[in-house]
Amino acid sequence: MSVLIWIANLLRVLVLGAAAGGGFPQWNSNSDACNRARKGDVASQTQSSIAVTANGRNWYLCNASPDIRQQLNNNPALYPREGMRHSPVSGVVLTNADVDHIAGLLTLRESQPLNIFATKRVLTTLKKNSIFDVLNPDFVSRNEIFLGHPFVPKTPEGISLDLEFEAFSVPGKIALYLEDESADSNFGTVEGDTVGLRIANQLTGQYFFYIPGCASMPKQLAKRISGAPLVFFDGTLYEDAEMITRKEGHKTGNRMGHMSMSGPDGVIVALKELNITRKIFIHINNTNPVLLEDSRERKIVERADWEIAYDGMEISIEKPPE
Numbered sequence: 001m002s003v004l005i006w007i008a009n010l011l012r013v014l015v016l017g018a019a020a021g022g023g024f025p026q027w028n029s030n031s032d033a034c035n036r037a038r039k040g041d042v043a044s045q046t047q048s049s050i051a052v053t054a055n056g057r058n059w060y061l062c063n064a065s066p067d068i069r070q071q072l073n074n075n076p077a078l079y080p081r082e083g084m085r086h087s088p089v090s091g092v093v094l095t096n097a098d099v100d101h102i103a104g105l106l107t108l109r110e111s112q113p114l115n116i117f118a119t120k121r122v123l124t125t126l127k128k129n130s131i132f133d134v135l136n137p138d139f140v141s142r143n144e145i146f147l148g149h150p151f152v153p154k155t156p157e158g159i160s161l162d163l164e165f166e167a168f169s170v171p172g173k174i175a176l177y178l179e180d181e182s183a184d185s186n187f188g189t190v191e192g193d194t195v196g197l198r199i200a201n202q203l204t205g206q207y208f209f210y211i212p213g214c215a216s217m218p219k220q221l222a223k224r225i226s227g228a229p230l231v232f233f234d235g236t237l238y239e240d241a242e243m244i245t246r247k248e249g250h251k252t253g254n255r256m257g258h259m260s261m262s263g264p265d266g267v268i269v270a271l272k273e274l275n276i277t278r279k280i281f282i283h284i285n286n287t288n289p290v291l292l293e294d295s296r297e298r299k300i301v302e303r304a305d306w307e308i309a310y311d312g313m314e315i316s317i318e319k320p321p322e
């Protein structure tokens with residue numbers, strides 16, 4: 001009896017991929033860091049995704065990365081269990097239409113029942129790209145998320161999972177391949193292009209935030225996440241200009257729609273006084289020195305009370321006190 005109650009009272013997160021688009025190492029990067037990852041001198045990280053469960057059996061993915069096949073094979077909790085065709089993955093909630101967050105949907109074909117949840121903006125992108133029709137609508141439903149309206153996704157068979165999601169708008173940028181140079185200063189970005197998620201066990205109230213892409217920290221967002229037991233936050237770059245100074249790109253983090261970790265406008269300063277129990281950087285670009293455990297930047301970030309996500313990281317969120 002007590003075991004059953006314990007199982008029902010959980011909220012568990014599995015980091016499937018801690019890296020940003022490109023992964024670590026990135027296929028065409030000849031940087032020292034990527035070469036160290038190739039040699040196994042530092043841990044490789046796959047692209048941006050987490051899995052969550054509130055019952056220990058059925059999981060929802062937040063984002064579907066191009067590395068999803070490897071991620072599903074790396075995590076026994078996500079292996080098929082019943083009959084000849086089965087998956088503990090009941091569906092996917094998308095936070096934007098970036099390649100690193102949607103390309104993995106293509107791997108989830110094979111007539112497997114699934115529910116996909118996304119904003120209208122992201123669903124429109126899926127609809128416009130007919131390759132996603134490999135997800136046969138007889139098996140895969142596409143469901144619209146409404147900002148600020150919590151939703152409780154089920155298994156494709158209609159069974160409740162006790163997981164509750166709420167999506168909220170965060171500052172960001174439209175996906176790279178959708179940028180409209182002739183539009184406004186933010187390339188045609190509108191609300192719904194980038195969202196953060198509040199994920200909860202509907203029965204117990206345990207919750208955390210997942211915000212893998214965020215361009216700035218308006219007061220309203222700071223207020224929303226303050227006091228949270230756990231926040232996964234955009235850790236793309238350590239310094240805004242690092243891709244340029246390292247000669248590995250020509251864009252700043254700001255241009256790409258990402259706050260950086262360091263600096264007066266950075267994430268560490270912005271979240272310092274928000275009384276968040278556990279802060280974890282995720283969606284970390286391969287140019288970011290925090291991926292190297294022996295780097296100066298890694299020590300600075302850890303001293304500031306931040307953790308760095310890694311593939312296979314598993315977290316159980318504590319039940320709030322009665």
Ligand code: MLT
Nearest residue numbers: 020021098099100176256
């Ligand atoms: C981003 O997070 O900025 C994008 O995933 C970049 C990309 O499309 O490669």
Ligand code: MN
Nearest residue numbers: 020021098100
């Ligand atoms: Mn990305």
